[in-house]
Amino acid sequence: MDAGAKVIEIIAEQAVIDPSDINLDHSLEDLGIDSLGLVESIFAIEEAFDIAVPFNANEPSAGEFDFSSVAAIIAAVEGLVRDKA
Amino acid sequence: MRRVVITGAGTINALAHDVDGTYKALREGRCGIGPLEIRDVDRLSVKIGAQVRGFDEAAHFNRQQITLYDRFTQFAMIAARQAMHQSGLEISGELADRAGVVFGTSGGGLTTQDENYRAVYEEGKNRVHPFIVPKLMSNAAASHISMEWNLRGPSFTVSTACASSNHAMGLAFQMIRSGICDAMLTGGSESMLCFGGIKAWEGLRVMSHDACRPFSANRNGMVQGEGAGVFVFEELEAAKARGAEILAEIIGFAMTSDASDIVLPSREGAARAMAGAVRDAGIALAEVGYINAHGTGTAANDRTECAAVAEVFGSHAKNLMISSTKSMHGHLIGGTGAVELLACLMALRDGVIPPTVGYEAPDLECALDVVPNEAREARVEVALSNAFAFGGLNAVIALRRYSG
Numbered sequence: 149m150d151a152g153a154k155v156i157e158i159i160a161e162q163a164v165i166d167p168s169d170i171n172l173d174h175s176l177e178d179l180g181i182d183s184l185g186l187v188e189s190i191f192a193i194e195e196a197f198d199i200a201v202p203f204n205a206n207e208p209s210a211g212e213f214d215f216s217s218v219a220a221i222i223a224a225v226e227g228l229v230r231d232k233a
Numbered sequence: 234m235r236r237v238v239i240t241g242a243g244t245i246n247a248l249a250h251d252v253d254g255t256y257k258a259l260r261e262g263r264c265g266i267g268p269l270e271i272r273d274v275d276r277l278s279v280k281i282g283a284q285v286r287g288f289d290e291a292a293h294f295n296r297q298q299i300t301l302y303d304r305f306t307q308f309a310m311i312a313a314r315q316a317m318h319q320s321g322l323e324i325s326g327e328l329a330d331r332a333g334v335v336f337g338t339s340g341g342g343l344t345t346q347d348e349n350y351r352a353v354y355e356e357g358k359n360r361v362h363p364f365i366v367p368k369l370m371s372n373a374a375a376s377h378i379s380m381e382w383n384l385r386g387p388s389f390t391v392s393t394a395c396a397s398s399n400h401a402m403g404l405a406f407q408m409i410r411s412g413i414c415d416a417m418l419t420g421g422s423e424s425m426l427c428f429g430g431i432k433a434w435e436g437l438r439v440m441s442h443d444a445c446r447p448f449s450a451n452r453n454g455m456v457q458g459e460g461a462g463v464f465v466f467e468e469l470e471a472a473k474a475r476g477a478e479i480l481a482e483i484i485g486f487a488m489t490s491d492a493s494d495i496v497l498p499s500r501e502g503a504a505r506a507m508a509g510a511v512r513d514a515g516i517a518l519a520e521v522g523y524i525n526a527h528g529t530g531t532a533a534n535d536r537t538e539c540a541a542v543a544e545v546f547g548s549h550a551k552n553l554m555i556s557s558t559k560s561m562h563g564h565l566i567g568g569t570g571a572v573e574l575l576a577c578l579m580a581l582r583d584g585v586i587p588p589t590v591g592y593e594a595p596d597l598e599c600a601l602d603v604v605p606n607e608a609r610e611a612r613v614e615v616a617l618s619n620a621f622a623f624g625g626l627n628a629v630i631a632l633r634r635y636s637g
Contacts, residue, residue: 184363187363187364188362188363188364190363191360191362194360195360
């Protein structure tokens, strides 16, 4: 499974919807994922890819990780996976 | 003075997953203690406990709830649902602001702590689930109860080891009696039957390796249980006005501190608590027909508790019945007083005194009517429920049969 499909699967599970209902330009807010859901999604992504996602709930936009859309999240995860290799 | 009554009860414990099943087991003198089924039990020297069995969390809670509910919170929510269902109380509007939850637990989310310490220390993981803190915190059960039933008044957790539930229920009683609140959910929950939980208790050398035999000459220690008990307390006139079924009246409560030793019990502290509860209730000593004992099955507790009963009740001590239902449901630590309050409700409502099972040999230092091994039919007007915690913190509740 490629990174994009895995990220979508994680986000879909949090949003309690089918992965096929997720569009790349959806934001997490569009999908009804709140701040706790975001933290859980980050945890699941870190576990799935064995990466550390820079995120502080006090300043959600401060990190370099872009959470603005599903596509942005996938790109950021791919970047972290590349950096690890 | 405002009067306080119980209009709902719920429980899950080793005997049953509801109140009726628990009453049935208490009547039958059935023991819920058995071999522990937990991870790494082979590394424990204590291998028995009163575990809640046949419990499927997914049958009660959705995925998000399970993510946030430690086992002790799950037990609390199940018991609270039953209690609210029985009471039929609707909490909204002004009542919501005058309703709260005071809840007892000693270990809180101990199982969650145990699992996650294992993950980071033993398994070397560097990351734990983001909700470990809200899951393990000791007020998690109280908070989730408040959210589920819209309790917007005073709500908090009481943690006084083995007296946690009695302190919680006593405070809930006082809040309604004094006019601070009109309705309270109260009781306690505990789930310490995990490797770390038992391992810590082993160290004290107070646990039995084979059975819980309170008051019996051959008793050799306590046996831990798990579960929860939750009650709906209401002001009497409000309960009557809405036509609620009243299960019993809470008539008195007293708390004392031994101020002497961190583990050894004190006859004097226990006696002051029982005498205080009777005085608070404004009744005569002779009206007390049944005492649900703290009765842990340790040499020290049972001897000291019986001496305290003899001191407080004098010649009436021989007339009253005193039993330890821990012999059946185990010692639920911070949840124990809540499950034991059910034993008092059964005695008052059904006229059935639950026994002390596992009783094999009389002890001259426990020479009271401990209702050995078989339940007994008897009409009881007033019952006391004792709790004497490590740390010397004692809490005794007095209840009266409600006859309208």
